Amino acid sequence: MKDKIFSVLQRVGRSFMLPIAILPVAGLLMGIGSSFTNTTTIETYGLTGILGEGTILYALLIIMSKVGSTIFDNLPLIFAVGVAIGMAKREKEVSALSAVIAYFVMNTAINAMLVISGQILENGEIAQTVLEGTIASSCGILTLQMGVFGGVIVGLGVAALHNRFYKIQLPSALSFFGGTRFVPIISTIVYMFVGILMYFIWPFAQSGIYALGGLVSGSGYVGTLIFGLIKRALIPFGLHHVFYMPFWQTGVGGTMEVAGQIVQGGQNIFFAQLADSANVAHFSADATRFFSGEFIFMIFGLPGAALAMYRCAKPEKKKAAGGLLLSAALASMATGITEPIEFSFLFVAPMLFVVQVILAGTAYMIAHMLNIAVGLTFSGGLIDLFLFGILQGNEKTSWMLIVPVGIIYFFLYYFIFKFLILKSDLKTPGREDDNTETKLYTKADVNARKEGLKKAASEDEVSGEADSISEAITRGLGGKQNIEDVDCCATRLRCTVGDISLVNDEVLRATGASGVVRKGKGVQVIYGPNVTVIKSDLEDYLASATDTIVIKSIVISSPMKGKAANLSTAPDEAFAQGMMGDGAVVTPEDSYVYAPEDGEVSFVFDTKHAIGFLTDSGVSLLIHVGIDTVNLNGNGFKALVESGQKVKKGQPMLKLDLDYLKKHAPSIVSPIVCTELEENQKVRLIKEGNISAGEALFVVDIYE
Amino acid sequence: MNEKGKMLMKTFNHEIKDEVGIHARPAGLLVKEAKKYNSKITLNVNGKSAEATKLMAIMTLGVKQGQVVEITIEGEDEDTAYEGMKVFFEQNL
Numbered sequence: 122m123k124d125k126i127f128s129v130l131q132r133v134g135r136s137f138m139l140p141i142a143i144l145p146v147a148g149l150l151m152g153i154g155s156s157f158t159n160t161t162t163i164e165t166y167g168l169t170g171i172l173g174e175g176t177i178l179y180a181l182l183i184i185m186s187k188v189g190s191t192i193f194d195n196l197p198l199i200f201a202v203g204v205a206i207g208m209a210k211r212e213k214e215v216s217a218l219s220a221v222i223a224y225f226v227m228n229t230a231i232n233a234m235l236v237i238s239g240q241i242l243e244n245g246e247i248a249q250t251v252l253e254g255t256i257a258s259s260c261g262i263l264t265l266q267m268g269v270f271g272g273v274i275v276g277l278g279v280a281a282l283h284n285r286f287y288k289i290q291l292p293s294a295l296s297f298f299g300g301t302r303f304v305p306i307i308s309t310i311v312y313m314f315v316g317i318l319m320y321f322i323w324p325f326a327q328s329g330i331y332a333l334g335g336l337v338s339g340s341g342y343v344g345t346l347i348f349g350l351i352k353r354a355l356i357p358f359g360l361h362h363v364f365y366m367p368f369w370q371t372g373v374g375g376t377m378e379v380a381g382q383i384v385q386g387g388q389n390i391f392f393a394q395l396a397d398s399a400n401v402a403h404f405s406a407d408a409t410r411f412f413s414g415e416f417i418f419m420i421f422g423l424p425g426a427a428l429a430m431y432r433c434a435k436p437e438k439k440k441a442a443g444g445l446l447l448s449a450a451l452a453s454m455a456t457g458i459t460e461p462i463e464f465s466f467l468f469v470a471p472m473l474f475v476v477q478v479i480l481a482g483t484a485y486m487i488a489h490m491l492n493i494a495v496g497l498t499f500s501g502g503l504i505d506l507f508l509f510g511i512l513q514g515n516e517k518t519s520w521m522l523i524v525p526v527g528i529i530y531f532f533l534y535y536f537i538f539k540f541l542i543l544k545s546d547l548k549t550p551g552r553e554d555d556n557t558e559t560k561l562y563t564k565a566d567v568n569a570r571k572e573g574l575k576k577a578a579s580e581d582e583v584s585g586e587a588d589s590i591s592e593a594i595t596r597g598l599g600g601k602q603n604i605e606d607v608d609c610c611a612t613r614l615r616c617t618v619g620d621i622s623l624v625n626d627e628v629l630r631a632t633g634a635s636g637v638v639r640k641g642k643g644v645q646v647i648y649g650p651n652v653t654v655i656k657s658d659l660e661d662y663l664a665s666a667t668d669t670i671v672i673k674s675i676v677i678s679s680p681m682k683g684k685a686a687n688l689s690t691a692p693d694e695a696f697a698q699g700m701m702g703d704g705a706v707v708t709p710e711d712s713y714v715y716a717p718e719d720g721e722v723s724f725v726f727d728t729k730h731a732i733g734f735l736t737d738s739g740v741s742l743l744i745h746v747g748i749d750t751v752n753l754n755g756n757g758f759k760a761l762v763e764s765g766q767k768v769k770k771g772q773p774m775l776k777l778d779l780d781y782l783k784k785h786a787p788s789i790v791s792p793i794v795c796t797e798l799e800e801n802q803k804v805r806l807i808k809e810g811n812i813s814a815g816e817a818l819f820v821v822d823i824y825e
Numbered sequence: 826m827n828e829k830g831k832m833l834m835k836t837f838n839h840e841i842k843d844e845v846g847i848h849a850r851p852a853g854l855l856v857k858e859a860k861k862y863n864s865k866i867t868l869n870v871n872g873k874s875a876e877a878t879k880l881m882a883i884m885t886l887g888v889k890q891g892q893v894v895e896i897t898i899e900g901e902d903e904d905t906a907y908e909g910m911k912v913f914f915e916q917n918l
Contacts, residue, residue, distance in 0.1 A: 693850075701853040701880060724885040731849055733881050741881045743849065751848040764885070796880040 132608070132615075133277070136207020137366060140199045147192035148392075148498025152508035154186025155395055186396070193392050196370065197272035198224055198260055204276025209283045210606060215301040216283040222305050223312040224275045228264040230316025231323075235263070238320075255327060257383075265323045268385050269370040278315065279308050327372070342486050345410045349485030353478040356463060368411045375408055387411040391496035395509070403517050404494035413493045414485030415501025416510070416520075418534075419457045421527030422480060424450040425534035426473075427462055433542045434551025442551025452650060457500025460612035464635045464647050466538075470547035476537055480530065487526060493519045590655070591662030593632045598644065599623025601663060605642075609656040613638075614646040672823055674805075675738045677704075678718060678770065679818040680793065682711040685808050688792060693748045696792040701743060703804040704794035705819050707812065714746060714775035715814045716768040717793070723765075725774075726751070729758035732774055733796075740821055741797040746777060748788040757781040771815050795821060834899040835907040839914040846889040851917050856880045858913045864900025866910060877910075 157163065158179060163172050172178055192199065198221070205220035206213045235241040240251050241263055247256050257266040267274070283304045291299040298306060336344070352365050368374035369388040376385050379393035380400065390408035394401045406413065427450040434442040449461035466473040495510035495518045510520030542549055598604050598618055606617040614634075618624060621644070626637045629646050638645040648655055679685060684707065691697040691706045714732070723733030723741070730750035734742040746758070759776040762768060782789050795804060801824040808818055843851060859866045859877035866877035870892055875882035877896075888894060896914070898906045 695850050695853050700857055701849060723881055724887060726848065726884065727887055727889065728845065728848070731884070733884055735881075743881065743884070745849055751845045751850075754845075 132208055132617075133204070136204045136276070136280075137200075139207055140196070140203030143192060143199065144498040147189045148496075148505070149189070149508065150185045151189025151193070151392065151395070152498075152512065154182045154184070154189060155398065158182045158186060190392075190396060193389065195260065196269050197267065200269050200272030201275035201279075204273055205279045205283070207608070208277060208280030209287075212283075212287050212301050215287060215304050216280055219283060219305045219308040220275055220279045223279050223308040223315075224272065225260070225262070226309050227271070227275060227312040227316040227319065228259055228262045230313050231264045231320050232262050234317060234320035235265070255324070265319060266327075266383070266385070267319070267323060268372065268389075269366070270326075271319075274315070274319075275312065278311070279304075282307050282311060342490055345414075345489040346482055346486040348411060349414060350478060350482030352485075353481045356460070365411065374411055377405060377408060388496070388498075391494070391509075395496060395513070398513065398517065401517065403492070403519070404496065404513070406489055406492045406494040406519075409494040409496060410485060410489035412485075412497050412501060413495050414481075414488035415457060415497065416493075416495060416506050416523050417484040417488060417501075417527050417530050418477075418481045419459055419501040420454050420503055420506065420523075422484065422530040422534045423453045423459055423462045423477075425531035426466070426477070426538045427453075429535045429538035429542065430466065430549045430551070433539060433549060438551040438553075445550055453502070455502050455504060457497070457502030457505065458611060458650060459500070460647070461649050464612070464649075466547070466549050467636065470542070470545075470549055472541060472545065473538060473547065473549070476541065480533060480537075484526075484530065488523070491519065491522045491526070493522050495520050495523065588658070588662055590632050591659045593628060594646070594655070594659055595662065597625045597628035597632065597646075599625070604663065607656060607659055607663070609652045612647055612649050612652055614648060614652055614656055614659070616644045616646070617642050618644055674823070675736070675740055675821040676718075676817045677736070677740060677742065677793070677795075677819050677821065678815050679707050679808070679812045680714050680717040680744050680774070680814060681707055681709040681791070682814045683707045683709040683791075683812065684810060685806075685812040685818055686790075687806055687809070688794065688804075690790075691748070691792050692788045692790055693792075696745070696748075696794070699794075701745075701792070702794035702796040702798060704742070704792060705804075705806050706790050706792050707818065708790050709746070709777065709779065711814070712777045712779050713773045713814070714744060714777065716762075716770050716772045716774055717742065717744070717815075717818070718770050719768070721765065721767050722762045722774065725760050725762065725764055728753065728755045729760045729775065730755075732762075740795055743794050743796050744774075744791065745793070746775065746789070746791045747782055747786040748790060750782065750786045753782075753785055757785065793818065799823075834897055835903050836895060836897045837907070837911060838893050838895050839911075839918065840893045841888055841890050841918050843918050844890050846892070847883060847886070847918060849884065852880050852883045854917055855883060855913070858909065862898075862900070862902050862906035862909065864898050864903045864906040866906060867897045869895040869897065 157168075157172055163169055172182070201220045201224045202217050205216040209216035232241065235256065236243075240248050240256065242248055245263070247263070255266055256263060258264075259271070265271075286303050286307055287301050289299055289303050290296070291303070340347075348365075348368065355364050368386070370386040372385040374385070374387040375390065376383060377390045377393075378384070379390060380397040382393065384390045384393040387408040387410070391404060394404050394408075427446040431439065431443050431446050445465065446462075449465060452458045452461050463474065463477060495506060495513075497505040497509060506520065506523070510518045510523070513520075515521045541547065542552070546552075594614075595601055595604065598616055599620060600623065603619045603623050604616060605619055608615045619642070621639055621642055624637075624639060624644055629637050634646045634648055636647040638647070686706050686708070688699065688704050688706055689697050695701065696706075717734065718736040718738065720734055720736035720738075723735050725732050728751050730747060730753065731743060731745045734744060736742065750757075757778040760774070761776060762772070762774045768774065779789065795802075798804070798821070803822045803824070805820045805822055806818070807820055808816060812818060841847065847855070856878055868875050868877055868883060868886060868888075870886055870888055873886055875886050877883065896910055898910060900906070
């Protein structure tokens with residue numbers, strides 16, 4: 122049961138990643154836009170001439186600010202769709218459409234209830250009696266203020282309906298409405314009632330949320346400390362998104378009136394204040410306490426830990442470990458993505474992770490105590506510090522305090538890590554025993570892999586390096602049939618498998634993973650920020666791999682020089698449809714047909730237009746020169762081998778009179794097919810276009 | 826099996842009328858047809874035999890126009906297979 126809950130929470134957490142990914146961009150637009158349209162800023166830096174009201178740049182910046190702001194304003198809808206996509210197992214686009222519909226339906230139902238009960242007046246205004254901030258406009262509908270929760274309720278519910286009904290079969294008279302088409306229908310009906318229900322329930326939830334938020338706010342610095350400790354401790358389980366999101370985005374994280382609007386959630390409050398920064402003396406640290414501390418340990422602390430690990434690495438491994446640790450430290454500093462560093466010690470030295478949780482958790486509290494109010498969109502890196510701290514000015518954010526505290530943190534991390542690593546002989550990167558390789562992913566690996574990908578793509582090779590990695594991952598996860606679901610978050614591949622005992626950590630680690638976390642049927646394989654590439658490759662691979670695992674591949678080379686193409690292009694239906702077997706066609710440009718591989722000539726047809734061939738590797742081939750050439754009665758062909766003869770690859774078997782054939786046969790396109798394929802054998806074309814005799818034409822993959 | 830427990834086998838002979846014999850295309854059709862049935866269908870000609878589901882084996886027989894092929898069918902659905910194969914040979918070969 123616990124495992125099941127974990128598995129669901131894991132899915133919920135990763136489904137937040139798609140909507141969250143837009144926030145840095147929205148924040149960037151809004152941050153730049155609102156900073157440089159702020160009259161005070163413009164005047165302070167003497168930029169009125171180029172940035173003042175009426176200039177083109179001013180207009181552009183206003184647009185940027187508004188565009189960024191609209192994303193924050195419509196987050197509930199964005200979360201509804203994003204979560205529905207993330208949680209849907211298949212046919213995700215249908216659940217996205219259904220989520221949009223359900224979101225409008227639910228809010229319209231709530232609106233209707235509010236009108237009926239008189240809380241919204243007929244002229245569209247909110248009645249005086251209604252508690253301030255409980256009714257707000259969402260996508261133009263006046264509805265109960267549910268914030269991102271409203272979106273998440275829609276996303277989760279629609280995805281559940283979707284997964285339950287997307288394959289439903291209706292009676293034949295109604296069959297048009299079956300399958301995926303049923304999902305928007307059922308979503309509409311269900312969410313009409315959810316809306317009515319919300320009208321009754323939500324006011325209680327609202328007071329509950331405000332109470333919880335009040336409790337956290339009321340517990341002051343201790344509340345901040347507890348928040349910080351829990352958030353950092355949840356990282357290894359990948360559940361931190363579920364935990365912190367309510368504090369950032371809903372009333373749990375506090376409520377505040379900004380520019381006459383009631384705003385909920387720490388992050389929302391910050392951005393509302395940012396939009397209204399002309400009227401704000403100092404941003405609220407009570408709102409930003411759920412993230413301002415991150416700058417301290419992400420920009421300063423964790424790089425200190427990385428330096429400690431580097432200094433403790435064995436001399437001969439310093440270079441390798443250094444590359445890894447430097448790139449991980451840079452990721453943390455610049456973008457605030459900490460997983461690469463944290464995972465470099467989490468699995469090999471859990472003790473260090475405890476230190477990290479305590480130090481980082483405390484950082485949130487210290488920032489709160491020092492009244493540091495620097496906002497962020499996604500995580501606490503330099504980019505966000507620049508936009509939402511430095512640019513906003515020290516008077517409003519107290520960002521300068523981050524620097525001295527950060528320097529103290531840098532040394533704290535450095536010395537504590539170094540002390541513990543040396544004292545307990547922890548096997549951090551570069552300190553492994555000699556027989557184990559540094560298994561962590563370095564930037565060089567990532568780049569090499571990317572290059573490999575590009576190369577494979579440009580050369581049109583079907584079996585690139587990406588495929589071999591995906592193949593290894595598939596093997597490590599217990600084979601294609603064992604994989605039920607694949608997804609990823611910022612740094613890890615998250616999979617659900619049928620049988621956890623088939624998962625092989627060693628195989629997965631060899632694919633470049635720095636760690637494997639298993640819980641119930643969920644498996645998380647930690648790769649680093651490039652995991653999205655790995656995930657896409659794996660999905661492509663799983664979609665194209667027709668069956669479990671290829672245990673053997675037999676290469677069949679072209680028996681002639683010419684132009685190779687897919688068998689389906691054969692100008693003969695029987696061949697094109699694969700009735701004689703699967704394979705390829707070659708249009709000959711040279712007058713000899715050679716033995717494609719070592720093997721035996723099974724037969725030479727009397728009219729010499731076709732040769733049966735059995736390769737030593739056990740593949741039966743029919744080499745059929747031209748179409749309808751049986752009618753030529755042997756004219757234009759000269760056989761150089763006879764039935765039953767053993768031949769070596771490249772030995773000539775037929776001599777062709779190409780001019781004669783071109784004149785008298787409907788086509789000289791020559792099918793080369795495997796006539797006796799078993800069910801677990803599949804043909805994979807590997808060359809199209811110009812091919813020489815003896816060059817690999819296709820491969821017969823034999824599956825498990 | 827009949828009620829006496831004796832193996833039954835159905836047989837018919839067919840003279841190939843196609844002027845180029847059993848070449849690739851008819852052999853492919855034959856294999857496709859033969860795979861519809863569970864019965865084991867065998868082609869016998871000139872003292873050689875080939876299973877009707879094996880394209881390469883059939884083509885190796887090198888059956889020509891005018892040759893008489895003996896087709897034997899045995900298995901649970903041999904009655905329907907017999908009818909089906911008979912029609913197939915009449916129409917295609």
